[in-house]
Ligand SMILES: Nc1ncnc2c1ncn2[C@@H]1O[C@H](COP(=O)(O)OP(=O)(O)O)[C@@H](O)[C@H]1O
């Protein structure tokens with residue numbers, strides 16, 4: 521039997537084309553950098569940087585940017601065996617504007633349709649999905665067919681899998697609530713509508729739910745962090761993680777333990793990618809079997825480090841960088857920033 525992956529993520533991929541000048545609108549940007557992007561792909565990179573064996577299930581266009589993404593995944597040490605090409609659609613690109621400390625609008629170009637929404641259930645390696653120690657999916661994967669059915673098939677493969685013959689560490693299934701209303705068309709009303717129903721269906725299969733306040737509100741209708749965590753736990757998962765950007769993080773476990781971790785002080789360069797750094801570190805800490813507070817402190821630091829850097833994927837920290845930030849109680853100079 522093949523060795524299971526530590527982490528398999530499923531969902532979008534694209535090319536981030538980020539300004540190399542900050543504090544100016546796109547109309548005044550003169551030069552851009554090109555980076556692998558797409559939230560679950562960034563999470564796979566983040567976990568790989570922390571030493572985990574990772575793979576991503578996604579699709580690109582059959583084009584030069586698709587080639588670039590394969591090359592970038594290989595360089596980051598993320599297995600691309602489940603990244604296939606869709607002939608009909610181009611690889612998406614994403615621009616942003618960088619207005620520190622807290623305004624980072626994203627501009628997605630995913631028309632007429634993103635290849636990563638063309639993931640079909642019949643093409644999934646459900647044995648590998650079932651056996652992965654962590655499986656990570658996102659709310660965006662539920663926004664359109666066939667990705668929605670494929671994502672739910674993957675979730676079911678895990679939640680309905682029989683217990684292994686030899687008892688081992690529990691399988692962890694993470695639902696990243698990741699809410700991007702522009703991908704939902706008429707369903708992106710954000711209220712008590714179709715998106716929330718989709719989210720509830722997926723939550724029933726997840727063991728961990730993670731999201732920021734906007735995302736928790738879409739999933740549960742609750743915005744106050746403790747109420748949102750309670751509502752997430754009631755929907756299925758055993759661990760609920762409420763990210764609060766510069767206000768840190770709250771985690772609540774079904775066993776009654778909670779952890780509220782303040783942010784590490786940081787000079788913010790670009791807050792984009794912090795959530796994905798947090799996610800990769802969350803996978804790493806859960807796999808290590810650390811207690812909830814330790815996991816949250818570690819993930820908090822990883823998020824703060826990426827907030828201090830320009831890029832997302834190439835800015836993901838190595839273990840010594842997270843450990844240094846934790847020891848210092850702050851994020852220092854951008855040592856090791858390859859962005
Ligand atoms: N400005 C910041 N200062 C310190 N920590 C931050 C900052 N921004 C993000 N983080 C850390 O990264 C985590 C994820 O960031 P957040 O912005 O909440 O996620 P998302 O990008 O998914 O919205 C936060 O919970 C926090 O731990």
Ligand SMILES: O=C(O)C[C@@H](O)[C@H](O)C(=O)COP(=O)(O)O
Pocket residue numbers: 532534535536556557558559560562614626791792793794795796797832833
């Ligand atoms: O998630 C996306 O598709 C946008 C990414 O390409 C980009 O890297 C990013 O903004 C990640 O930010 P986060 O999800 O807020 O961590």
